[in-house]
Amino acid sequence: MRACMAIDLGTSSCKVAIVDEHLNIRALASSHFETHYPKPLFAEQDPSEWWRAVCDATKDALASAGDVKIEVISLSSQREGLVLLDENFEPLRRAIVWVDRRANFELCELLNEFGVDWLSQVVGVIPSAGFTAPLLCWVRRHEPEVFQKAKFITQPKGFLIARMTDSFAIDITLAPRFSLFDMRTMKYSDELLSWVGVSEQQLPKVVKPNEVVGFLSSEAASQLGLADGIPVVAGMGDRQCEVLGLALEPMVEVMVASGTAANISVLVDTDVDSLGLDARVARGPNIGNLKQLELGIWACGAALNWLARELLGTQVAHERASDVIEGELGKSTNASSLIVLPFFAGAGAPHWDHDVLACIIGLTLGHSKSDIVRATLEALAVEVAENVELYRRAIGTLKRVVHCGGLAQMRSFNQAIADATEMEVQLPTSHDAAVLGAACIGLSMLTGEDEFRVATKLNPRREAVTCNDEGVKQMRLRAQLQRNAYSAIASLMREAHRILLEWQSKDA
Numbered sequence: 386m387r388a389c390m391a392i393d394l395g396t397s398s399c400k401v402a403i404v405d406e407h408l409n410i411r412a413l414a415s416s417h418f419e420t421h422y423p424k425p426l427f428a429e430q431d432p433s434e435w436w437r438a439v440c441d442a443t444k445d446a447l448a449s450a451g452d453v454k455i456e457v458i459s460l461s462s463q464r465e466g467l468v469l470l471d472e473n474f475e476p477l478r479r480a481i482v483w484v485d486r487r488a489n490f491e492l493c494e495l496l497n498e499f500g501v502d503w504l505s506q507v508v509g510v511i512p513s514a515g516f517t518a519p520l521l522c523w524v525r526r527h528e529p530e531v532f533q534k535a536k537f538i539t540q541p542k543g544f545l546i547a548r549m550t551d552s553f554a555i556d557i558t559l560a561p562r563f564s565l566f567d568m569r570t571m572k573y574s575d576e577l578l579s580w581v582g583v584s585e586q587q588l589p590k591v592v593k594p595n596e597v598v599g600f601l602s603s604e605a606a607s608q609l610g611l612a613d614g615i616p617v618v619a620g621m622g623d624r625q626c627e628v629l630g631l632a633l634e635p636m637v638e639v640m641v642a643s644g645t646a647a648n649i650s651v652l653v654d655t656d657v658d659s660l661g662l663d664a665r666v667a668r669g670p671n672i673g674n675l676k677q678l679e680l681g682i683w684a685c686g687a688a689l690n691w692l693a694r695e696l697l698g699t700q701v702a703h704e705r706a707s708d709v710i711e712g713e714l715g716k717s718t719n720a721s722s723l724i725v726l727p728f729f730a731g732a733g734a735p736h737w738d739h740d741v742l743a744c745i746i747g748l749t750l751g752h753s754k755s756d757i758v759r760a761t762l763e764a765l766a767v768e769v770a771e772n773v774e775l776y777r778r779a780i781g782t783l784k785r786v787v788h789c790g791g792l793a794q795m796r797s798f799n800q801a802i803a804d805a806t807e808m809e810v811q812l813p814t815s816h817d818a819a820v821l822g823a824a825c826i827g828l829s830m831l832t833g834e835d836e837f838r839v840a841t842k843l844n845p846r847r848e849a850v851t852c853n854d855e856g857v858k859q860m861r862l863r864a865q866l867q868r869n870a871y872s873a874i875a876s877l878m879r880e881a882h883r884i885l886l887e888w889q890s891k892d893a
Contacts, residue, residue, distance in 0.1 A: 386452065386821070387405065387406045387831060387891075388404060388405040388406065388411060388453035389403070389455070389457050389824050389827030389830075390822045391404070391444070391458075391461065391824035392458065392460055392545070393817070394462040394463065394541055394542065395645075396461070396483070396484070396645040397418070397644070397645055397686075398438065398442075399439050399442045400442060400817055401443050401446040402817065402821060403446050403453060404827075404828060405879050407604070409819040410449075410815070410821075411449075412446040412447070412450040413817060414442045414446040415442055415645060416437075416438035416443035418434040418438045419434065419483065423492070425872070426485065429478060429481055429485070430477075430482050430539075431479050432476045433476070434493045435541065436608075439609070440608050443609045444610045449527075450536060450678055453537055455610075455615055456616075456831060457615065457616050457617075457827040457830055458615055458617045458618065459617075459827035460545060460617065461542075461599070461621060461819045462541050462542035462545065462559075462620075462623060462746060463482065463541050463560055463627040465481065465483040465522060465563075466511075466515060467520040467524070467534075468539045468541060469531060469535040469537075469542035470535065470536060470537040470547070472536045472537075472538065477847050478528070480544070481515075481524075482515065483646075483707065484646070485514065485520070486513060486514045486731055486739065487516050487520075487523055488515075488520050488536065488859040489514045490523075490886070491519040491526070492513065492514045492519040493752060495522070495564065496518075498580060499577075501665070502664060504564070505664040506669070507568065508565075508566065508568060508574075508577075509561045509568040509667070509668050510561045510564075510667045511665045511667070512564040516563070516582050517538070517565065518577065519640055521581050521582075521583060521596050526804070529748070535590075537587055539553070540552070540555060540559055541586070542559060542620075542622075543555045543589045546619070547590075548597060549599070549605045549617055550600060550602060550605070551602050552599035553587050553590060554619060556592055556596075556620060557594065558621040558622045558623055558669060558670050559621075560591045560663075560670075561670070564815060565577045566591065573585045573588055587690065591653070593619065594620055594826055595830060597617065598618070599617055600615065601613050601616075601869075604688075619821070620823045623642075624650060625669060625677060625816040627640060627642045627648070627790075628652060628818075628822070629643040629826070630822030630825060631789060631813055632748075632812075632837050632841040633650070633652050633787060633839035634652075635651075635652040635675050637782055637783060637784050638783070639773055639777075639786050640786075640788075641769055641786055641790075641793075641802060641810075642789050642790045642819075643685050643788070643790040643793060643798070644685070644688075645687045646681055646682060646685050646686075646730075647681065647682040647685035647686075647768075647769060648794075649680040650679045650680075651677070651678050652676070652677055653676050653678060654674065658755075659708055663733070663769065665737050666679070671888045672833050673836075680772040680776075681734055682733045683729075683730040683731055683732075684727065684728070685792065686730035686792050687729060687730065688743070688761060688762065688765065689758075691729060692710065692757070692761060692849035693706040693709045693710055696754050697758070698755060707794060707795050710758060710762070710796055711796070714759050714762065716753065717760075719753070720755075720759035720763065721748045723757065724737045724747055724863075724866050724867060725744075725746075725763075725764035725867075726743060726744050726745075726867065726871055726878075727765050729741055729742075729753055732830040733768075734772050735771050735772075735775055740878070740879040741879060741882065742882055744764065746874075749816045762797065762798060764863070765801075766801035767860060767863055769805065769806070770805035770864065774806075774810070783808075785808055785849075786809070787809070787810075787811045787813065787846070789812075789818040790818070794851075799848055804856030804859070805858055805863075807852050809849050809852075810849065810851075812848040812849070813844050813845070813846055814845055814847045815844050822840065825839045826845070
């Protein structure tokens with residue numbers, strides 16, 4: 386039977402789905418890879434580990450899919466970051482991934498040079514320190530020999546496309562996250578290229594999500610266990626794929642996708658400028674006739690995984706860390722007296738403060754590690770709610786949250802989000818919305834059916850979580866305490882961050 390294979394190269398694992406032409410999910414498989422933190426603020430991954438995970442997950446999926454013929458491969462991936470390649474598409478160093486914050490200084494230089502308003506209009510997304518351009522500036526300054534050797538500059542999906550097809554391309558949803566691409570002209574910006582010191586020839590061709598970027602090479606096919614010559618479709622970034630994989634209802638539903646980070650997105654069918662939103666709200670390329678708006682929390686699952694590893698001392702596999710956290714929550718008795726500012730990778734929306742750090746306020750000898758875990762989880766839910774409220778004020782028709790991603794499997798987190806947002810939280814049949822969204826693009830090519838219609842059939846909603854009065858009362862109090870704490874000590878945290886950067890610079 387004809388089928389689509391979808392590959393999602395995420396932040397912590399690769400997921401592979403095989404879906405046949407009748408929209409039956411024949412297989413779902415995943416393989417984990419490590420993130421390396423060689424210094425404070427640094428986050429790196431090995432592209433060879435990405436490829437190993439892609440191969441492992443693909444073979445596992447094929448082994449359980451039964452009698453299918455893969456006729457198209459569609460891609461999703463983590464976004465931004467930096468992958469530097471030689472003339473043979475081999476990495477020159479470990480990839481720097483989006484959660485990395487080493488380029489905060491270079492980011493400030495970029496923002497000061499071009500201005501937030503200009504970047505918002507030209508690029509469409511205000512960059513963070515993990516975007517490609519500031520990271521390139523950091524490498525140019527600190528690793529000039531690597532910078533000079535770089536024949537090709539890309540992001541994780543660009544590496545995957547090159548490894549699979551020997552082509553060099555990237556999809557349009559990822560192009561703004563280079564901070565080098567002009568979304569008005571649909572070309573790389575001469576001004577930005579000149580300022581960073583790279584050429585257009587080093588950067589990938591930008592293509593549409595449903596465009597075939599190449600065909601599976603014989604070498605890649607043999608490593609994946611597939612036939613060569615299969616067309617590979619560009620797909621989209623993971624957040625765009627998630628919105629598609631959930632069939633998110635425009636102007637009514639807000640997506641919370643909680644993995645390593647948390648993305649809070651809506652689809653709108655109206656003029657974005659009329660909504661009065663902050664310029665720092667990311668305005669992605671259109672998905673069909675709809676515009677995706679994005680807000681983000683830079684460390685969500687990453688914060689809980691850190692607690693599981695460093696505080697609870699668990700050595701379980703990454704995907705089971707949420708189980709450990711869930712089991713710890715019931716032991717907590719004094720979490721409500723703790724205030725947590727969960728900015729383990731800086732403060733994303735609605736603060737947009739790269740220089741603050743995480744902190745816990747109110748610890749006493751009477752608190753337990755379980756209290757810290759629960760307070761952190763609830764603090765993350767409050768941050769989610771603060772972002773949802775930005776949308777709710779601008780879009781008066783929002784009615785519910787749709788939660789997907791790894792943390793959507795945690796009942797306690799779903800309840801905390803419902804209580805903090807005071808909205809119903811709906812859960813899809815499958816939390817793996819990104820890989821299924823990529824599958825929808827491939828399946829649309831196979832069947833001729835609209836991508837959103839495919840998604841509605843492929844991943845319907847299965848459950849709803851509603852808020853309760855006591856939970857709402859508690860989360861309102863926590864939200865107020867968090868706002869007050871942030872206002873009171875943000876400047877102290879920025880000073881601590883400055884000292885950390887100075888120490889790091891001397892250490893280098």
